[in-house]
Structures are given as structure tokens and as C-alpha cells.
Amino acid sequence: MEHTRAKWGSNFGFLMAAIGSAVGLGNIWGFPYKMGANGGFAFLLLYLLLAAFVGFAVMLGELALGRKSGRGPVGTYALLSKRFKWVGWMGVLSGFFIMAFYTVLGGYCIKYMVLNIGDMFGAGFGSGAFADAGALFGAFITNPLEGVIYTVIFLAITMVIVMGGIKGGIENFSKIAMPALFVMLVITIIRSVTLPGAVEGLIFMFKPNFKPIQENFMQVLAVAGGQMFFSLSLGMGCMMTYGSYLSKKENLEKNSILIIVADTIVAILAGVAVLPAAFALGGEGAAMAGPSLLFVTLQNVFGAMGAIGPFFGFLFYLLVLIAAVTSAISLVEVATTFFLDRAELKGKKNASRKKYTLLVSIVMLALATIVAVDGLGSNGLPTPLGLIWIDFFDLWSEGVMMPLGAMLMALFIGYEYRVKKVENGVTMDGMLLEGEVTESGYRFRSRGFFDVCCKVIVPIAMAFILLVQIDGFFGLGIF
Numbered sequence: 001m002e003h004t005r006a007k008w009g010s011n012f013g014f015l016m017a018a019i020g021s022a023v024g025l026g027n028i029w030g031f032p033y034k035m036g037a038n039g040g041f042a043f044l045l046l047y048l049l050l051a052a053f054v055g056f057a058v059m060l061g062e063l064a065l066g067r068k069s070g071r072g073p074v075g076t077y078a079l080l081s082k083r084f085k086w087v088g089w090m091g092v093l094s095g096f097f098i099m100a101f102y103t104v105l106g107g108y109c110i111k112y113m114v115l116n117i118g119d120m121f122g123a124g125f126g127s128g129a130f131a132d133a134g135a136l137f138g139a140f141i142t143n144p145l146e147g148v149i150y151t152v153i154f155l156a157i158t159m160v161i162v163m164g165g166i167k168g169g170i171e172n173f174s175k176i177a178m179p180a181l182f183v184m185l186v187i188t189i190i191r192s193v194t195l196p197g198a199v200e201g202l203i204f205m206f207k208p209n210f211k212p213i214q215e216n217f218m219q220v221l222a223v224a225g226g227q228m229f230f231s232l233s234l235g236m237g238c239m240m241t242y243g244s245y246l247s248k249k250e251n252l253e254k255n256s257i258l259i260i261v262a263d264t265i266v267a268i269l270a271g272v273a274v275l276p277a278a279f280a281l282g283g284e285g286a287a288m289a290g291p292s293l294l295f296v297t298l299q300n301v302f303g304a305m306g307a308i309g310p311f312f313g314f315l316f317y318l319l320v321l322i323a324a325v326t327s328a329i330s331l332v333e334v335a336t337t338f339f340l341d342r343a344e345l346k347g348k349k350n351a352s353r354k355k356y357t358l359l360v361s362i363v364m365l366a367l368a369t370i371v372a373v374d375g376l377g378s379n380g381l382p383t384p385l386g387l388i389w390i391d392f393f394d395l396w397s398e399g400v401m402m403p404l405g406a407m408l409m410a411l412f413i414g415y416e417y418r419v420k421k422v423e424n425g426v427t428m429d430g431m432l433l434e435g436e437v438t439e440s441g442y443r444f445r446s447r448g449f450f451d452v453c454c455k456v457i458v459p460i461a462m463a464f465i466l467l468v469q470i471d472g473f474f475g476l477g478i479f
Ligand code: PFF
Pocket: 021, 022, 023, 024, 025, 026, 027, 098, 230, 231, 232, 233, 234, 236, 238, 327, 328, 330, 331
């Protein structure tokens, strides 16, 4: 089983890459609005409970299994349990589905950076010709060719980084991009909260309101759970893949906690950056969620800011682009690692990361082209299962395959693989490297908690979330 595997250059580099994967579009447009609409602080409390009792165990489980096997999800399950191998496949497939829409939205960010540069210089490619951001966005998404071109640019950036390898590409990029993202976020927050009327946005987001939870607990639970999974990049083998490149010296428990805490903090900060501005200048009735929040409401905000607006617009879309790129590279890496693992198992000597990354990117582009041409449902493409294409890919990945993947992994660890019962002195590696010499020397402090989470809490929570999704989708009216 011993094989030489690429490694992260440092634990900090790994953390930047893993936090980069977690921090993405989900944090910026998903979390703030969902928190505001589902109970403010009350929602945050529920989210934190879910992160602690479900997210932590799944994060730790993925990192540990990946590090143990030294392979991505397909390789990991193939090595540890033939019965579960398809769960690994499902993870890789989820990655393709997420990328189908993620790349298109990443491309939109590049388009909006270009637009704001145009506005800075009063150039013809600015937003000048349009009455407002709604008209601008409408014209953009109904132009399939432009959508595809920006998707290709986004995917090309992602591909080049992944081709650079774990340390040379992903880690080096993340080590610069993530701190830069943080600085840009702070600048955006300062501008946003000092706009007149900004406080409305903060009230919307933070004011505790237990009503939604009392009235429809299951629904709120499903929203919080789905958001947490997507936001933490869990349930599809992404963290397993990143964990497989991590040295045995590092402390997985500490890393899991740091990733979860950082992701949650950025989600909250993103809300403080986005909602006050949207409320201050977007006005009543403006879209506060999803693509329209980013590309209509906020672009209107930048338009209303005067001469400095395009500068903040550029900065903001660059911020979102960086968040999207560091997530997209992790999704491409899951599929690239799959091919690299397979080549190694087959004993291929000349396996080329570049070649596999290119292949993966081409397939992702094919899927993304459908979403780009569909233009958020505005170009009349046939709708699968009555959904527009972006929602179709989102529902299957985020709504079904990721919670299912997490549930099955927890069951696998809890009942088949089992947390090793040994006396004191058990270490993180001891949990997973039965009988082997441990290298990290860290005590596995949360072993009992982790065991209960895997055996009971995660499977039950995931089963509920899946049920609510299915219920909502088929309109069964159970919840
Ligand atoms: N965590 C990313 C976000 O919040 O936007 C999305 C994501 C990235 C999900 C990577 C899954 C994944 F493997």
C-alpha cells in the first residue's frame, strides 16, 4: 500500500487550500440571505450546532480516511471497503455537477470585473449603455456566446492552477489568494456598513427571530444542513482528497476545527459586507439571494455610489472570483486525483497530471456549456425534471448526493470500519491505522464524541435532510 504521494508544503498551506475550498460562492450569496430569512441569530445557533455535531465528524472522517489511504474517494473506498466503492464514485460525479454551474457563475464574476473596469474609464465596455443593472444582467445572460466565453476563461484559470500540482499550484495560489481575500473583505465591509441606511441590512441578518424555527423546524433544519455541507465542501470526497496529501505529522482534529471556524467567520463577514450595502442602496424589493443578489442588486449599489463605485465593484467581483477559484480548484482536483490514483494502481509509469486535468476540464466545460447557454433559464432550453439547468445540477449534487455521501461515510466509519477501541494513548492515527506505528503522536481527544456522531447523530441528521429534500421536490407535503 505504500506509495509516494505529493504532499502539501506546510500545514499552513494545507489550511489555506482547505479553507479556500470551503469559502466560496456558498458563503457569499447563500449564507447571509439564508440566515436573515430563517431566523437571524436563531438560525446561526442551529447552524453552529449542526457544524459541531455533524460537520466536525464528517470533516474529521474525510480528512482521516483520505490520509489513511493516501487516495481520493474512489481509491479510499476501494481500498477499505468494496461495498462502499460507489460512494466514492458518487463523490466524483458530484464534483462534475457542481462545476457545471460553479464555472458559469465564476465566469459572470470575470464579466462584472471587466464591466467595472470599463466604468472606471468611461469605456464602451462598461455598463453605460444600460438603464440599470437588471437590464444589463438580462442582456448578458441572454447572450449565450458571451456566457460560454467567460466560462472558458474561468475554467482555464482553474485548470492552470491545478496543473501546477498540489504544492506548486494549489497551495502556492491559496497562500496568497486567501489572505488577499480577507483584506478585500474587510475593505468592502468598511464601505458597506458606513453607507446611510446600512443598519437595516444588519438587522435583517442578525435580529433573533425564533418564529421560522418554531413554525417549520424541519425546513429550517434542512436549509441550515444543506448550507453547511455545501459551504464546508463535505460529503463528496473533496476533503478526503485534500487529506490524502497531508503529512502524518499534522493534527487532524485541530485542522478540522480551524477549517469550520474560518468558513463560518467568513460567511458571517460576507453577510456584513453584502447585506448592508444591498439594503442601503438596493432598496426595497431588490433580490437579496442567489445570482440576482450578486449581479443585479449589488451592481446597482456600485452604480449608485458615484465615481468611486466602479472601484468597489471591481474589488468586490475580484473577491468573489478568488473565493470561487479556490473552491473550483478543489473540485477539479477531486477528479484529477481520481485519474492519478487509478494510473498508479495500474502501475502506469508515465501518468501525467496535466493530461488528466485537461481531460477533466474538457468534460466539465461540456456540462457547463449547457448551463451557460441556458442563461439561468432565460434562453428556452428544455428543462430536465421541470428545473432550469443550474437548479438541476445543484439539486442533485448539493441536495441529494452530498448528504447521502456524508451519511454513508458516517455509517461506514461507525459500523463497518469502526473507531478502534484501544486503551489510553490512542492517537489520531491510531484510529485509522490499526496496528501500525503512529507518527503524529497526537491524542485522539474527541474519539468518543466522534464515534457517537458517526454512529447516530450524522446518519439521523442526514436522513432527515434527505427526506425534507425529497418531500419538497415531489411535493409530498410531509413536512
Ligand atoms: N464550499 C464551496 C462554497 O461554499 O461555495 C462549494 C464547494 C467547493 C462544494 C468544493 C464542494 C466542494 F467540494
